[in-house]
């Protein structure tokens with residue numbers, strides 16, 4: 001029975017993941033290496049819960065209940081000692097993750113499940129030195145973790161079936177849409193799809209086919225508009241497989257085949273232009289613009305999430 005959750009890493013993803021559990025009634029302890037970072041996470045969670053209230057997705061009582069469900073601690077052992085389910089959302093640095101798993105094996109309950117929110121590391125690499133690999137999985141949440149429904153669950157050969165079932169059930173209990181990878185593959189599913197599309201988007205930008213704004217609108221007003229409710233495989237059926245056969249035959253040969261990050265991204269990163277985190281990337285941002293854009297983004301995601309929930313209740 002999963003009752004107590006521990007989230008290790010209170011950054012972009014950890015705070016949102018913790019919020020998802022707290023809103024659903026679970027007691028969550030968030031751990032990080034500095035009190036200051038935990039304070040930032042606490043403020044971010046409170047603001048995110050207030051936005052959900054403003055959009056009618058949460059009552060004040062539910063917000064207060066969620067806040068009461070969360071504990072913040074720089075004490076790793078204290079955070080995980082009684083936890084039934086532990087998710088690490090620390091930086092995508094393999095040495096950090098492997099070192100953390102070594103620490104956890106000494107201090108967690110014998111039946112605790114350990115999950116990683118890694119974006120890219122194969123589970124076999126994460127578990128290679130673990131002595132309790134049978135109770136380890138990947139739970140890949142998407143940014144923002146408290147609003148995007150998808151969680152990719154990645155198992156490996158040694159993962160016990162009951163661990164996978166418990167993990168899938170737990171994700172559904174916190175209102176997520178878990179999908180289970182049946183075999184290990186680099187980049188999992190959504191990041192492979194997302195990266196393939198982004199590779200083509202940056203190719204079109206480099207070739208001067210359209211401005212960045214129009215390339216983005218091509219998705220948000222086109223396929224992206226559909227994808228919130230109809231995925232690519234179903235789109236093929238709806239469009240007609242005979243037509244899609246011709247589309248594949250005509251377009252596949254001319255798609256970009258690059259094997260690494262676009263030069264534009266490499267050049268910008270080399271100049272320290274990292275996007276919103278540095279104030280400039282492909283686009284330029286004023287400090288206030290970023291928070292306004294995130295606020296608008298999240299309000300739209302909340303409205304979309306409510307629409308999708310209404311659809312699922314009807315089905």
Ligand SMILES: NC(=O)C1=CN([C@@H]2O[C@H](COP(=O)(O)OP(=O)(O)OC[C@H]3O[C@@H](n4cnc5c(N)ncnc54)[C@H](O)[C@@H]3O)[C@@H](O)[C@H]2O)C=CC1
Nearest residue numbers: 009010011012013014032033089090091092117118119143
């Ligand atoms: N940022 C994103 O859009 C997404 C990131 N991810 C994955 O989630 C993980 C976390 O990413 P972010 O939240 O973006 O990183 P982040 O850098 O925003 O947060 C990481 C947090 O972990 C803390 N930390 C580092 N070492 C620690 C330790 N030993 N114990 C406790 N806390 C520690 C850091 O102080 C920081 O607060 C990564 O594996 C990343 O690939 C997955 C989906 C989306």
Ligand SMILES: O=C(O)[C@@H](O)C(=O)[C@H](O)[C@@H](O)CO
Nearest residue numbers: 119141142143144190191194
């Ligand atoms: O976009 C997301 O939230 C996830 O697909 C990711 O894992 C991202 O690729 C993230 O790692 C980088 O923003």
